[in-house]
Amino acid sequence: MQTALTFxxxxxxxxxxxxxxxxxxxxxxxxxxxxxxxxxxVLTTLAVGxxxxxxxxxVSADGPLAMTMGRWLPPFGISFTADIxxxxxxxxxxxxxxxxxxxxxxxxAGPGPSNxxxxxxxxxxxxxxxxxxxxxxxxxxxxxxxxxxxxxGLLILGGGAPAFDxxxxxxxxxxxxxxxxxxxxxxxxxxxxxxxxxxxxxxAAGADPAIMTSIGALLVVAFGTKAAAFPLNAxxxxxxxxxxxxxxxxxxxxxTKVGVYALLRTxxxxxxxxxxxxxxxxxxxxxxxxxxxxxxxLAETNLRRLVGYLLxxxxxxxxxxxxxxxxxGIGGAVAYVIQAMLTITGLYLVAGLIERSTxxxxxxxxxxxxxxxxxxSVLLFVLLAAVAGVPPFLxxxxxxxxxxxxxxxxxxxxPQAGDAIAxxxxxxxxxxxxxxxxxxxxxxxxxxxxxxxxxxxxSAPPPAGIPSRQHIFGLGAAGxxxxxxxxMGLWPEPLLATGRAAAAGLLGPHAYVQAVGLAGSAx
Amino acid sequence: xIETIFAGLVGVFIAVAVYLLLARSLVxxxxxxxxxxxGINLLILVAGRLTRDAPPxxxxxxxxxxxxxxxxxxxxxxxxxxVIGFALFAFLxxxxxxxxxxxxxxxxxxxxxxxxxxxxxPPLSY
Numbered sequence: 001m002q003t004a005l006t007f008x009x010x011x012x013x014x015x016x017x018x019x020x021x022x023x024x025x026x027x028x029x030x031x032x033x034x035x036x037x038x039x040x041x042v043l044t045t046l047a048v049g050x051x052x053x054x055x056x057x058x059v060s061a062d063g064p065l066a067m068t069m070g071r072w073l074p075p076f077g078i079s080f081t082a083d084i085x086x087x088x089x090x091x092x093x094x095x096x097x098x099x100x101x102x103x104x105x106x107x108x109a110g111p112g113p114s115n116x117x118x119x120x121x122x123x124x125x126x127x128x129x130x131x132x133x134x135x136x137x138x139x140x141x142x143x144x145x146x147x148x149x150x151x152x153g154l155l156i157l158g159g160g161a162p163a164f165d166x167x168x169x170x171x172x173x174x175x176x177x178x179x180x181x182x183x184x185x186x187x188x189x190x191x192x193x194x195x196x197x198x199x200x201x202x203x204a205a206g207a208d209p210a211i212m213t214s215i216g217a218l219l220v221v222a223f224g225t226k227a228a229a230f231p232l233n234a235x236x237x238x239x240x241x242x243x244x245x246x247x248x249x250x251x252x253x254x255x256t257k258v259g260v261y262a263l264l265r266t267x268x269x270x271x272x273x274x275x276x277x278x279x280x281x282x283x284x285x286x287x288x289x290x291x292x293x294x295x296x297x298l299a300e301t302n303l304r305r306l307v308g309y310l311l312x313x314x315x316x317x318x319x320x321x322x323x324x325x326x327x328x329g330i331g332g333a334v335a336y337v338i339q340a341m342l343t344i345t346g347l348y349l350v351a352g353l354i355e356r357s358t359x360x361x362x363x364x365x366x367x368x369x370x371x372x373x374x375x376x377s378v379l380l381f382v383l384l385a386a387v388a389g390v391p392p393f394l395x396x397x398x399x400x401x402x403x404x405x406x407x408x409x410x411x412x413x414x415p416q417a418g419d420a421i422a423x424x425x426x427x428x429x430x431x432x433x434x435x436x437x438x439x440x441x442x443x444x445x446x447x448x449x450x451x452x453x454x455x456x457x458x459s460a461p462p463p464a465g466i467p468s469r470q471h472i473f474g475l476g477a478a479g480x481x482x483x484x485x486x487x488m489g490l491w492p493e494p495l496l497a498t499g500r501a502a503a504a505g506l507l508g509p510h511a512y513v514q515a516v517g518l519a520g521s522a523x
Numbered sequence: 524x525i526e527t528i529f530a531g532l533v534g535v536f537i538a539v540a541v542y543l544l545l546a547r548s549l550v551x552x553x554x555x556x557x558x559x560x561x562g563i564n565l566l567i568l569v570a571g572r573l574t575r576d577a578p579p580x581x582x583x584x585x586x587x588x589x590x591x592x593x594x595x596x597x598x599x600x601x602x603x604x605x606v607i608g609f610a611l612f613a614f615l616x617x618x619x620x621x622x623x624x625x626x627x628x629x630x631x632x633x634x635x636x637x638x639x640x641x642x643x644x645p646p647l648s649y
Binding site for chain 2: 138141142145148149152156160161162163164165166167168169171172175176179182183185186187189190191238239241242301302305361362
């Protein structure tokens with residue numbers, strides 16, 4: 001039991017949630033000086049990234065870290081718990097935010113030069129960090145709402161009819177999703193009498209499986225909405241292309257991934273028995289998302305909407321991991337979420353650069369010329385290959401883990417029967433890669449290889465390229481991120497090791513429960 | 524017994540909310556979200572068990588309650604949920620008003636400003 005004050009070094013757990021919140025409040029009080037607010041935002045994000053890295057290092061060495069607030073003993077006080085999954089995703093989120101902050105310096109027409117933008121970005125980061133680190137289900141709901149509030153602001157900051165249209169759909173459907181999560185949480189509290197994740201992990205096994213599975217199904221619907229899984233994905237392509245590219249990149253890189261994370265956390269760590277009963281449903285959702293999203297991308301003409309559909313396909317791949325609950329399957333899902341945060345953000349950033357240098361949002365009208373066209377085509381090529389999972393690039397490795405997991409489940413060692421669903425999931429993963437490749441490179445070829453004369457619809461001559469200042473920040477940020485994607489693709493061992501270690505932590509909750517201080521009551 | 528009645532009431536709230544959410548005009552789905560939020564708050568209250576017990580306040584110097592106490596936690600949860608729900612609902616109301624002003628439209632069927640313009644389907648127009 002924890003009765004002493006938390007060890008000073010463990011305070012690193014709350015830094016990623018509290019620091020951005022405080023900095024966001026500070027930014028709103030300061031006069032509107034872009035340079036100052038930008039530096040505050042960058043330094044805060046750096047601090048979050050560093051504490052994420054420190055946590056990842058400590059958690060890999062000594063197991064999960066925990067801190068319980070207000071000196072209430074663990075099942076009652078709100079716990080913050082960092083395990084490998086949370087720490088690795090937090091570090092990735094900080095990297096993504098940092099890249100977007102640099103990129104947004106180039107957004108002179110958008111909401112870039114305003115301290116409100118920086119404050120909302122930090123608020124979003126605080127919500128994401130809190131969601132990754134909290135060990136309390138109700139607290140997770142609060143962080144979800146913090147993210148929702150910040151994303152509302154970011155979506156409409158630029159103004160304009162499309163932004164309002166998108167934000168209405170985004171807002172209503174996402175508020176509905178979090179309301180359903182709140183309902184599931186109320187039912188869970190009524191059944192188990194606790195909301196502490198470690199305590200739930202210990203008690204869920206003894207509860208009535210029928211009630212637990214209903215709650216699990218409600219959680220699948222709620223977090224499926226947040227993650228944009230297939231039947232509940234309509235809000236994403238309706239809204240993510242309306243704000244400036246930097247905002248699209250931030251929302252696309254962070255928000256849906258938190259939904260996937262919440263699904264992994266609740267269904268694998270907390271309610272594994274309900275997950276097993278819901279197995280066919282989850283597999284069906286994953287397969288439908290994997291196949292339908294790239295088909296929609298194939299039929300899409302707006303560049304950033306196309307990226308949105310590729311994002312949804314990636315969510316399908318992460319859910320495929322949820323349908324293969326072994327070390328390789330769950331590890332593949334965590335690794336896939338990490339790579340998707342990086343590549344999807346990169347895709348939105350490069351799409352924004354292409355839109356700016358061509359002055360068009362429709363793929364069929366884009367004509368790129370000169371040196372910047374070559375650079376953009378290389379960046380887009382690498383990212384599309386990474387998303388589709390072409391071998392040397394980043395997306396291949398998590399998919400390899402997922403396929404290994406599927407093969408293990410489909411044809412296990414002698415005594416157990418194989419799982420036929422795993423074959424379907426594996427086939428859907430491979431088909432998804434093929435369809436993503438076709439959809440992505442069809443757009444790429446249309447943008448960069450079709451000459452202006454060949455374009456079916458005549459359009460104005462392209463503007464004279466990106467202004468130099470935007471060039472430096474925009475291309476620099478996107479190029480840096482693509483460089484990171486290439487390096488991680490060529491040296492995948494850390495990513496795969498992190499994924500496997502995260503899976504071990506999620507599948508065996510003992511260390512997690514013990515870190516919170518509830519070892520006695522664990523199952 | 525009283526819990527069963529309240530559970531039925533939660534069901535009524537959620538049925539009303541679903542009916543409102545299915546409407547096309549923007550104001551009704553918004554009201555639906557508000558009703559849904561209240562239904563869920565009631566659900567949390569019932570989940571914490573409705574009992575007739577002493578208020579959860581310790582006397583001066585006492586370190587343990589004298590007898591059974593009412594459960595204070597659902598009220599703390601609901602209070603938080605009400606604050607969050609109220610803020611987001613207020614934002615959505617303003618957003619819907621601005622959207623109606625900007626788009627000249629509150630029928631969700633006709634809110635198409637963010638959709639790409641109609642044209643020949645992509646395989647033909649690429």
